[in-house]
Amino acid sequence: MSKKEKKETPHQTDSDKGQGENLLETIGQELRTHIEEDRKEKEKEIEELKKRLEGTEKEAKDHYERLLRMAADFDNYKKRAVKEKEDWVKFSNEDLLKAILPFIDNLERAVNHAEKVKDTGVMIEGVRLTLQQLHQILNRFGVSPIESIGKPFDPTFHEAMLMVETDKHEPNQVVEEFQKGYLLNDRLLRPATVSVSKPPAKEA
Numbered sequence: 001m002s003k004k005e006k007k008e009t010p011h012q013t014d015s016d017k018g019q020g021e022n023l024l025e026t027i028g029q030e031l032r033t034h035i036e037e038d039r040k041e042k043e044k045e046i047e048e049l050k051k052r053l054e055g056t057e058k059e060a061k062d063h064y065e066r067l068l069r070m071a072a073d074f075d076n077y078k079k080r081a082v083k084e085k086e087d088w089v090k091f092s093n094e095d096l097l098k099a100i101l102p103f104i105d106n107l108e109r110a111v112n113h114a115e116k117v118k119d120t121g122v123m124i125e126g127v128r129l130t131l132q133q134l135h136q137i138l139n140r141f142g143v144s145p146i147e148s149i150g151k152p153f154d155p156t157f158h159e160a161m162l163m164v165e166t167d168k169h170e171p172n173q174v175v176e177e178f179q180k181g182y183l184l185n186d187r188l189l190r191p192a193t194v195s196v197s198k199p200p201a202k203e204a
Contacts, residue, residue, distance in 0.1 A: 099137045106130045138182075146181035148174045148192045157181055157188060162195035169197040 107130055114123040135145070146157050153160060153172050164175050174194045181192030 096137075096141050099141075100134070103130050103134045103137070142185040143189065144183050146183060146192050148177050148181065148194050150174065153194070153196045157191055158196075159191045159193045160196045161193050163198050164195050165200045166197050167200055171197060171199050173197045 107127065110123050110126045110130070113126075114120060138144075148158060150169075151174050152170075153174055158174060158181070161178055162176075166175065169175055173196065174192075175197045176195040177192055178195070179190075179193040182189040
């Protein structure tokens, strides 16, 4: 190779070397910057996930505590319902019994008065009025008597205690009432015990 050719061959100068090092430094700096930004972004995402997890845990805890309160409230409701039912069974007739007590007082006064006087007519009239008032109170609570005498025998409302042969009444009619029957709001409370007519037996 000639000297002239050697002179024309390019050689790497210090300037070129410096430019290469600067380029590498720049790339490295950009790479570190990118890595740092990526790290910060990941840390931010992790922090957000932590906050979301904490919020979810708090929400789950709130739901659990609310569920416990609801379970406790429901248990208290059941206990309260049982007690209210027991109280209702014990005291459901309280108003009726309070309304009846004055009539017991009147009957007791009538008995005490009858022991001191000879005129029983006054006592009988007093008892009759007391019974009338008592029937009015029972009617107010839905209790009504069953009218039986002279009515056709009805096994739904009557209980036959005796069959009476008679030609004064149609067959199968109530002749006598031994104990009055009652309805409670049109439902049978107690049947009436009665005697029932039947045709007289024909002589042989």
